[in-house]
Amino acid sequence: MAARLFFLTPDAEILDLIRSGDEEGLVMLYSANERMVRVFVTNNSGTPDDAEDLLQEAVIILWERVRAGTFERNAKLSTFIYATVRNLWRARLRGMKREVPADLAERDDASDEPSPADALAGSEMAAAVAAALDRLGEPCRTLLLLYYWEERSMEEIAAQLKFANADTAKSKKYQCKKALERILTDERII
Amino acid sequence: MNGSSKKYWTDDPEMVERYVLGRLSEEEKRRLDAEIAECEPCREMLRRETLLAAGVRRFGRDGLRSRLRRRLVRERRSPVRMYQSVGLAAAVVIIAVGVGVYQMFFADLTRPTQFGKKEIVITQGGEIGEAREEKREVRTPEEKMDAPPPEAKPAVRSGAERNVRPAEAAKRTAPEPIQEFAPAAKSDAAAARSIWLLGTVVMETGAARTGAAALSAESRTADAAAPQASPDRPVTLRRGDVRNDVALRQRPLSALPTARRSQMGSARRVETLVETTGDGGLQLTIYTDDVAASELDAASVETLDGDSLVVTTATQRILYRLPPDLFTAPSVRTKR
Structure with missing residues (x-):
């Protein structure tokens, strides 16, 4: 019987759950920040639905960073969530050409500039690629997800998908990308 | 490439x-x-x-x-969260009940027990009823139900029920079979100017008759709306060295407030509104069809053992037991 872990802080438990791929960590993170985000968004001309949407986006960003190993924990998780929600809400207000409150104008440090892929992820084209990926089948779908979304190394992917080694995984990744591109070309997406 | x-x-x-x-x-x-x-x-x-x-x-x-x-x-939707919600609601209810129980049993007894705008009225007989009390309205339920005509002397001002908390009611002895009274307990001075006494007809024989004319149907029901004034000559009540002037009035049973009719129980009971006056006097308004106003001319009033009152008319002798603090309670006074 595995020993039960005790965490000094709820943040530590959440991070441990996320690192292990347990999505219960997301639920805990969401619940812990729900009220704070709702108050912030509704106080800044948003609705409770906006708050819910932004919080989901923020916890997913944290999930991605933790899973990718790029999350630097130098503050409480709630601080990261708050800063991320502020940045997301500011970007959304600007996208809707609505006035951004003065205290929201400054970008918070907790959320870095999005990568080129992230900047494009909200587009219709990206949605079409996602739909094509859904039709790709396994193990290519999981392999590409592990590589591009969770940003795992070839060694980790090989271990998880039980490939012989990293080179095998790398070769398989190349084949999967070509298969996806064929679908996209056939469907005139790219 | x-x-x-x-x-x-x-x-x-x-x-x-x-x-x-x-x-x-x-x-x-x-x-x-x-x-x-x-x-x-x-x-x-x-x-x-x-x-x-x-x-x-x-x-x-x-x-x-x-x-x-x-x-x-x-x-x-999880049961745990539902249980948490139910638990929270239960906690709120328990707290609310606790506060209510505290107020009912331990709060200042000089204040009426109120739940919202309703006032729980507990009579000495243990009966419980509800009476509406409007905001800042000092009139008691009976005043509202039985407000005297504008032209009448405002002798009838309040009811007999006392706003008594259950704890206090429980301390009382068994309901008095002869009379029912409850000095008003409201701290508001205007709330207890008069009380209802349930008198008992203890004698209805010829011995009680003093030669007064038999009651006619007309005299029993005449002028039912207004109380019949007693003679100018007040009856004097002696209590030791203390004398109290007692003014007697009669009103027909049809004028008795509905709430009070249920208190009577039998024909041998007589509902009477007793009001103290500022100078220590009493005004008794007897609700009965068996005594005509004219009979009160010859009525006598006397005390019995210091705590009872006997009104003897031409046809009846009615016994009332007086509350001990009727003349001493500072809240009992007449409002004119």
Whole structure:
């Protein structure tokens, strides 16, 4: 019987759950920040639905960073969530050409500039690629997800998908990308 | 790949992947940006790679968000959360009941027990009823039900029920079979100016008759709306060295408030409104059809054992037991 872990802080438990791929960590993170985000968004001309949407986006960003190993924990998780929600809400207000409150104008440090892929992820084209990926089948779908979304190394992917080694995984990744591109070309997406 | 011998960074797929995922250092990114500015195939390659990575990430996020939403919905509907909600509601109810019980049993007994705008009225006989009390209205239930006509002397001002808390009521002895009274307990001075006494007809024989004329049907029901004034000559009540003037009035039973009719119980009971006056006098308004106002001319009033009152008319002798603090309670006074 595995020993039960005790965490000094709820943040530590959440991070441990996320690192292990347990999505219960997301639920805990969401619940812990729900009220704070709702108050912030509704106080800044948003609705409770906006708050819910932004919080989901923020916890997913944290999930991605933790899973990718790029999350630097130098503050409480709630601080990261708050800063991320502020940045997301500011970007959304600007996208809707609505006035951004003065205290929201400054970008918070907790959320870095999005990568080129992230900047494009909200587009219709990206949605079409996602739909094509859904039709790709396994193990290519999981392999590409592990590589591009969770940003795992070839060694980790090989271990998880039980490939012989990293080179095998790398070769398989190349084949999967070509298969996806064929679908996209056939469907005139790219 | 680029159709020339020049080596571009975009010839390295891993470098391109690092670029689209935002993993290049600032220096690497500057060099790559400089290259793609002069290389159209490089830009196209980066565009395709970026779109592919964006689509995969979109797929991952959409799936994760969908699962998160499902979990949140389940969480909100989970029995644990429901039990928590029920527990919270139960706690609120328990606290509310606790506060109510405290107020009912332990709060200042000089204040009426109120639940919202309703006032619980507990008579000495243990009967419980509700009476509406309007905001800042000092009139008691009986005053509202039985307000005297404007032209009548405002002798009838309040009811007999006392606002008594159960704890206090429980301390009392068994209900007095002869009379029912309860000095008003409201701290508001205007709330207890008069009380209802339930008298008992203890004698209805010829011995009680003093030669007064038999009652006629007309005299019993005449002028039912207004109380019949007693003679100008007040009856004097002696209590030791103390004398109290007692003024007697009669009103027909039809004028008795509905709430009081249920208190009578039998024909041998007589509802009487007793009002003290500022100078220590009493005004008794007897609700009966068996005694005509004219009979009161010859009525006598006397005390019995200091705590009872006997009104003897031509036809009846009615016994009342007086509350001990009727003359001493500061809240009992007449409002004119």
